[in-house]
């Protein structure tokens with residue numbers, strides 16, 4: 001079954017024109033009132049998009065207001081996140097957000113934050129605000145829908161079948177990210193993705209003519225999108241355009257909706273003055289008068305509430321029909337139905353951890369990118385929802401799932417695989433991974449560590465919205481060698497550790513890699529980044545050294561002896577250097593403890609008792625070894641500790657030469673210790 005042949009267009013019953021106008025004005029003025037009361041916010045966008053929102057709410061979106069997490073709901077993402085009051089007004093009319101919340105817009109403890117936050121606002125699908133991020137995330141959601149549809153739909157029981165709608169503004173289209181994301185969506189023919197472009201020709205500094213004169217329509221057409229131009233205030237035109245878009249079978253759709261920012265405001269409509277500050281009492285009152293609207297704040301006509309009560313009934317009816325389809329599928333294909341229920345509940349398959357491989361001790365060992373590939377494949381055998389890919393580096397990052405179910409690449413119009421060619425589009429990849437995660441999959445995205453910079457905003461958003469996104473960063477240090485400083489990360493560990501909630505895990509050998517993957521997959525409320533090497537690393541003998549399961553505490557004692565007086569702490573590839581140094585120190589009669597610290601942030605979350613047991617405060621002779629900058633190690637180093645790292649960019653030269661020049665040899669570290677004032 002080809003994924004893009006399954007289509008079910010949907011347009012709900014028409015609404016009386018006078019009522020529709022009242023709904024538009026309700027949304028328009030609830031939004032403007034919310035901003036006015038808060039004393040800050042963005043009234044222009046919601047006022048300009050109120051007619052589009054009315055169509056979406058009355059005729060298009062299939063959601064269940066009583067169960068905002070219904071698995072097959074249409075996804076609606078507000079990429080122009082500054083227009084958050086538009087979303088909140090909609091959520092209020094659906095009965096999801098109480099009026100009190102609209103009155104508390106942007107206030108402490110409210111569920112109406114300045115920009116939409118998926119974790120804080122019921123019914124909000126994605127955190128948005130950084131322009132174009134919501135759009136790129138919606139590409140991930142649309143892709144997830146197709147992937148799941150091809151896996152689990154059976155003729156007659158098409159239980160995965162929804163559209164993904166996104167409203168984007170001029171700012172989203174100016175951002176390079178939208179280009180990356182649209183390019184991939186067009187390539188993949190994600191025909192159930194429908195973007196509505198709020199083309200109001202205004203952004204903060206004034207007319208878009210100041211900086212944005214490209215032909216957006218032609219650009220999207222070139223990217224294999226179906227493009228329509230409409231008057232965004234003509235609700236019939238909006239409805240027709242969406243219906244046309246729903247019936248596209250081989251391309252995503254861009255509906256270029258020409259709108260007037262702050263429509264209805266007598267002097268500020270069509271101007272940048274309405275973009276990001278309250279209209280002002282006088283202008284707001286005049287706008288209400290001009291549209292024959294009561295001056296009362298937060299006014300909702302009784303007929304509008306009544307209409308939505310009835311509309312909710314229709315939507316719940318659609319939901320019930322879906323429940324019956326799922327029940328029917330359970331009879332014909334219990335496994336498929338079971339998987340859908342499991343995904344909807346965000347539960348991993350029973351016993352998944354048993355799939356974790358273990359690795360025998362091996363002096364030559366293998367690169368952690370290579371063991372990473374093996375471990376990922378092993379977990380892939382039992383976790384169907386483990387999906388992802390690389391930004392055109394899979395042969396290097398070793399991130400292809402080669403066996404098990406669905407072990408091929410998704411392709412345009414054919415989505416039954418689990419591997420994704422993201423192309424050289426790191427930023428879009430990050431957001432698409434988040435979109436896949438928000439849809440219930442367990443996704444990964446891979447590239448070289450140094451190119452984390454190209455996708456950093458998406459990693460931050462993964463953490464902010466608590467996505468179980470797994471970011472794989474290989475070639476994690478200057479050990480990449482000849483490619484030189486452009487490809488040698490130095491500040492990246494520190495940069496990743498700086499992102500709240502994100503955990504950076506840098507395993508030291510194949511068994512720590514296995515535990516790192518187990519940790520990342522099991523971590524269902526935040527993203528994890530894995531730092532993996534290009535170069536081979538020995539696989540430690542865990543009879544001789546402590547179990548790699550210690551990774552679950554972030555850091556653990558790998559090798560110890562009674563009365564240890566020197567503490568060596570290292571991550572990833574440098575753990576082996578620490579062990580070498582330990583041998584030399586012991587040969588010289590010193591007593592040494594070696595700590596493997598694969599995840600500094602996780603270690604920081606352990607009890608004081610545990611942390612003191614691993615790093616006793618009295619043990620001040622400390623050496624930290626990590627092939628990166630010192631930033632972040634201060635607490636552990638204390639006043640006396642020595643840091644063996646790399647605080648400047650690298651150089652282009654063979655690895656062996658760099659190791660010598662940078663002092664990453666046991667001899668060099670011994671020398672530093674000898675000179676230390678401990």
Ligand SMILES: Cc1ncc(C[n+]2csc(CCOP(=O)(O)OP(=O)(O)O)c2C)c(N)n1
Nearest residue numbers: 045129130131169170171172202203204275
């Ligand atoms: C990545 C990013 N850069 C800058 C901003 C700040 N910002 C918020 S809205 C905006 C202008 C957006 O213009 P447009 O999308 O046309 O919105 P409109 O003025 O039409 O509401 C800017 C620059 C942002 N939110 N995200």
Ligand SMILES: [Mg+2]
Nearest residue numbers: 170200202203
């Ligand atoms: Mg604009």
